[in-house]
Amino acid sequence: xxxxRSYILYLLAFLVITLGACSxxxxxxxxxxxxxxxxxxxxxxxQNEPGTCPICGMDLVPVSQSGKNEGELMLSxxxxxxxxxxxxxxxxxxxxxxxxxxxxxxxxETQTDVVSSRAAGRIERLYIKETGQSIRKGQPLYExxxxxxxxxxxxxxxxxxxxQELGKENPRFASxxxxxxxxLLLYGQTEAQVxxxxxxxxxxxxxxxxxxxxxxxxxxxxxxxxxxxxGSVLYRLGKLGGIWVEAELYPQEVAQVQVGDPVQVxxxxxxxxxxxxxxxxxxxxxxxxxxxxxxxxxxxNAEGRFLPGMQANVTLSGxxxxxxxxxxxxxxxxxxxxxxWVQTGKGxxxxxxxxxxxxxxxxxxxxxxxxxxxKVVTSGAYLLYSEFVLKKGxxxxxxxxH
Numbered sequence: 249x250x251x252x253r254s255y256i257l258y259l260l261a262f263l264v265i266t267l268g269a270c271s272x273x274x275x276x277x278x279x280x281x282x283x284x285x286x287x288x289x290x291x292x293x294x295q296n297e298p299g300t301c302p303i304c305g306m307d308l309v310p311v312s313q314s315g316k317n318e319g320e321l322m323l324s325x326x327x328x329x330x331x332x333x334x335x336x337x338x339x340x341x342x343x344x345x346x347x348x349x350x351x352x353x354x355x356x357e358t359q360t361d362v363v364s365s366r367a368a369g370r371i372e373r374l375y376i377k378e379t380g381q382s383i384r385k386g387q388p389l390y391e392x393x394x395x396x397x398x399x400x401x402x403x404x405x406x407x408x409x410x411x412q413e414l415g416k417e418n419p420r421f422a423s424x425x426x427x428x429x430x431x432l433l434l435y436g437q438t439e440a441q442v443x444x445x446x447x448x449x450x451x452x453x454x455x456x457x458x459x460x461x462x463x464x465x466x467x468x469x470x471x472x473x474x475x476x477x478x479g480s481v482l483y484r485l486g487k488l489g490g491i492w493v494e495a496e497l498y499p500q501e502v503a504q505v506q507v508g509d510p511v512q513v514x515x516x517x518x519x520x521x522x523x524x525x526x527x528x529x530x531x532x533x534x535x536x537x538x539x540x541x542x543x544x545x546x547x548x549n550a551e552g553r554f555l556p557g558m559q560a561n562v563t564l565s566g567x568x569x570x571x572x573x574x575x576x577x578x579x580x581x582x583x584x585x586x587x588x589w590v591q592t593g594k595g596x597x598x599x600x601x602x603x604x605x606x607x608x609x610x611x612x613x614x615x616x617x618x619x620x621x622x623k624v625v626t627s628g629a630y631l632l633y634s635e636f637v638l639k640k641g642x643x644x645x646x647x648x649x650h
Contacts, residue, residue, distance in 0.1 A: 284296055284310070285297065285298055285299065285308035285309060285310055286308060286309065286638060287301035287303070287304065287306055287308055287309075289301070289303075289304055289306060290303050290304065293308070295308060298310075320592065320596060320597070320598045320599075321589075321596070321597050321598070321599075321632060321635060321636045322595050322596045322597075323595050323597070323632075323635070324595060325595065327635075328595060331628045331631045331632075331635075332627055332628050332631075333597075333625060333627065333628040333631070333632070334625070334626050334627035334628065335591045335623040335624060335625050335626065336574075336575075336623070336624060336626045337621050337622070337623055337624075338572050338573075338574060338614070338618055338619070338620055338621060338622045338623075338624055339572070339573070339620065339621075340570045340571060340572060340573075340620060341570065341571070341572075341573045341611075347501055347504060347563070347564040348561050348562070348563050348564075349495035349496065349497065349501075349543070349561070349562040349563075349564065350495065350496075350559070350560075350561060350562075351493045351494055351495030351496075351513070351543075351559070351560045351561065351562045352493070352494055352495075352557065352558070352559055352560065353491050353492070353493055353515070353547070353554055353555065353556055353557065353558040353559075353560055354491070354492045354493070354494055354556055354557075355464065355466060355486035355487075355488075355491065355492065355556050356486070356487065356490050356491055356492050356546070357486075357492075359486065359487040359489065359490060360466070360484060360485065360486050360487070361460060361461055361463065361484070361485040361486075361487070362481055362483075362484055362485075363389060363457075363459070363460065363481075363482050363483035363484070363485060364479050364480060364481050364482060365392065365470075365476045365477070365478060365479065365480045365482055366392075366397075366435045366436035366457065366478065367392065367394040367396045367397050367435055367436075367478050368394065368396060368475075368476065368477050368478045369392045369393050369394030369395070369396070369397075369475070369476065370392070370393045370473065370474070370475050370476075371390060371391070371392060371470050371471065371472055371473060371474045371475075371476060371482075372391040372392065372393050372454055372472070372473075373390065373391040373472060374389075374390050374468070374470065374471070374472050375387075375388045375389055375390060375391075376389060376390075376465055376468065376483070377468060378465070378468065379465050379466055379467060379468060380464065380465065380466075380556075381464070381465045382462075382463070382464050382465075382488075382552075383459050383462060383463065383464075383465060383485070384459065384462045385458075385459055385460065385461050385462045386438075386458050386459065387458060387459045388456050388457070388458055388459075389457055389458060389459050389482070389483060390456075390457055390470070390482060390483075391454055391455065391456050391457070392454070392455050392457060392476075393453050393454050393455075394453060394455060395453060396435075397432075397435055397437075397453070397455050398451060398452075398453040400428070400431050400432055400435060401432070401445060401451050401452070402451060403428045403431070404425075404428040404429060404431075404432055404442070404445065404446075405445070405446075405449060405451070406428075407421070407424045407425040407427075407428040408425055408428075408446055410424065410425075411424070411425040429442055432445075436455075436457050437455070438458060441455075441456075459485070460485075461485060461487065462487070462488075463485035463486050463487045463488060464485065464486045464487075464488060464555075464556065465483060465484070465485060466484045466485065466486045467481075467483065467484035468482075468483060469481045469482055469483065469484070470482040470483075486556070488549055488552045488554075488555070489549060489550060489552070490546055490547070490548060490549055491546075491547050491549045491554050491556070492544055492545070492546060492547065493513050493525060493544070493545050493547050493560050493562060494542055494543065494544050495542075495543045495560075495562045496540040496541070496542060496543070497530075497540060497541045497542070497543050498540060499541070501564070502530070502541050504564050505527055505530070505543060505564050506527070506530070507527055507528065507529065507530055508526060508527060509526070509527045509564075509565075510524055510525070510526055510527075510565075511524075511525050511526070511527060511545055511562050511563060511564055511565075512524060512525075512562070512563040512565075513525045513545065513547055513560050513561070513562055513563075514560060514561045514563070515554055515558055515559075515560045516558065516559045516560060516561070517558065518553070522563065523547060523548070525545040525546055525547045525548075525562075526545060526546055527543060527544070527545045528544055528545060528546050529542075529543070529544040530542070530543055530544075531543075543562070545562065571605060571613045571614075571615075572613065572614045572618065572619075572620060573611045573612065573613055573614065574588060574611060574612060574614055574618075574624050574626070575610060575611050575612075575626050576607065576610060576611060576612050577626065577627070577629065578624050578625060578626045578629055579602070579604065579612060579629075580599075580629055580630065580633050584601075585601055586601070586602055586603075586604050587599045587600055587601045587602060587617075588600055588602055588614075588617070588618065588624050588625065588629065589624065589625035589629050589632045589633075590618060590622050590623060590624055590625070591623040591624075591625065597625060597632055599632075599633075599636070600617050600618055601617055602614050602615075602616065602617030602618060603615040603616040603617060
């Protein structure tokens with residue numbers, strides 16, 4: 249495989265040399281530069297005159313000895329264009345390495361409502377009997393038989409009748425009616441239920457109570473036929489306007505994140521771009537029975553499309569300090585080590601041995617070997633390597649201290 253790759257690189261370099269040979273040779277003669285000839289397949293064959301390769305019989309191609317400095321190579325404009333050689337100035341940046349955690353959406357515990365019995369009585373009916381169901385504000389939740397509320401209904405109808413008959417003569421009956429109405433509202437009746445009582449004039453000890461807000465049923469704490477006291481917990485509701493995502497961190501990953509750091513959350517089943525969230529909690533101790541800590545982040549969910557229990561991926565950005573970085577494709581790795589090609593002049597490139605640091609998906613940190621604003625070859629680096637071997641007949645890093 250390695251030999252095949254080298255063979256392909258030699259062929260590519262041969263095409264570049266052949267296509268640019270004429271213009272290169274003319275330019276070399278114009279500058280009074282010495283021309284030598286080599287075999288594209290056997291670069292160790294170097295002659296001062298045209299001829300054929302004594303090994304394979306191929307015609308020798310002219311090459312210039314431009315770039316006399318160690319590891320240096322000179323190309324014509326046509327060769328640079330044909331080889332698609334591109335350079336970029338080296339800048340300080342981040343490697344961009346990241347950690348992806350598997351997480352799960354859970355309800356925001358700070359946005360939980362408790363539905364309790366507004367009066368003592370017996371649960372005649374539960375409209376919602378299972379957890380996990382979404383409900384909207386005003387939706388019926390349960391039906392309660394309550395003698396206490398029945399008494400309040402009688403008081404209201406009596407105050408209503410008195411106000412209708414004597415209210416014009418004595419305005420205080422209007423205040424009695426308003427006080428009786430407020431009692432019903434405080435005991436969980438809605439404006440619509442009070443208006444219906446006033447219009448029908450019918451007493452009913454079986455009273456329907458509705459959801460005080462929208463959300464998801466997280467707990468059903470009552471059963472039909474059960475007698476409950478005033479204030480007994482019947483349901484717990486979780487709101488979906490905001491939702492939490494929780495993920496587990498191994499001890500070596502805890503140092504990568506702090507409270508307040510932004511993270512990217514991708515919810516499985518949604519093809520949209522990742523959603524930005526903020527870390528709000530890191531458990532101060534490892535979870536019991538395991539060697540993991542818990543990370544929690546707040547995820548906006550205004551449309552309510554994310555539901556508890558959904559799986560998600562949480563991406564932590566790398567914490568690499570600012571350092572010189574180059575694209576991964578700019579680095580040539582061989583038995584001698586790692587090197588990059590730096591443009592040192594017009595059409596002139598020099599191989600530089602480098603020390604690599606942390607490597608990300610698209611770029612790699614450079615610890616030594618180049619400086620800021622050096623022009624590094626980002627496209628065509630392997631082609632320059634092959635061109636050097638063809639022209640100079642050796643490794644551009646030969647003689648370097650590794």
